[in-house]
Amino acid sequence: MPAKKSSRWSRRLDRAAKLAAFTVRYGGWARYCPVCGRSFRKFEASGKIPRKDAQCPSCGALERHRLVWLYFQQRTDLLDGRPKQMLHVAAERCISNRLKPALGDGYLTADLVNPRAMVKMDITDIPYPDETFDVIYCSHVLEHIPDDRRALREFHRVLKREGWAILLVPISAEETFEDPTITDPAELLRIFGEDDHIRRYGPDYVDRLAEAGFSVKVTTPAEMFTAQERVRMGLTDDAGEIFFCTRS
Secondary structure, eight states: HHHHHHHHHHHHHHHHHHHHHHHHHHOOOEEEEEETTTEEEEEEETTTTEEEEOOOOOTTHHHHHHHHHHHHHHHHHHHHHSSEEEETTTTOOHHHHHHHHGGGGEEEEEEETTSSEEEOOTTTTTOOOOOOOOEEEEEEGGGOOOOOOOOOHHHHEEEEEEEEEEEOOBBSSOOEEOOOTOHHHHHHHHHSTTOOOOBBOOOHHHHHHTTEEEEEEOOOHHSSOOOOHHHHHHOOOOOOOEEEEEEE
């Protein structure tokens, strides 16, 4: 057999073996990922302190990604086919891979350090004019930003008057707590739960959003889905809440 055909068959056999192993490990219907539309026997564990049943083994979507994707589909006009200008900060690949084809040239990803982003951007100094974007989506970024209030004001500035933003943070305290004097990674990990977080947000996060000029609607998974649906789609407490923001 010629070398090229042999190599081709080898690759096919390798792919078939990987698919068979994947099917044995994850094949089933107990879990469903709405982001990639696939069913599984279970989700994977994920996190520094592993959370069971957290991550889609196919697209990598976590609890919060599955929730926000469902919210996009069911509670917004994002995917209605009409042209929109959308800013996606620190784009998660599982979400970005689906938004880019849907929105085309109107879709913009931004990040300060990730080279895969379309533009390099500091969200405390967004280099776009007032009222540029119809939609802004930023998830689990603000807890890393020293001046999060300034970032929120910038999001408000560049959002169109009839636009909307989903600005997600982990809520892990009864009241928002921050201490900029803490810089040691071990101490940050002990106090804030991650060595690159600089605050813990509480439910009073909505007050910061209001200070920046937003009106906020908070939606929980339980308001959208039955208990059975939440189990099947892995919408545990770690999915958090949706903070849907419009200009006041």
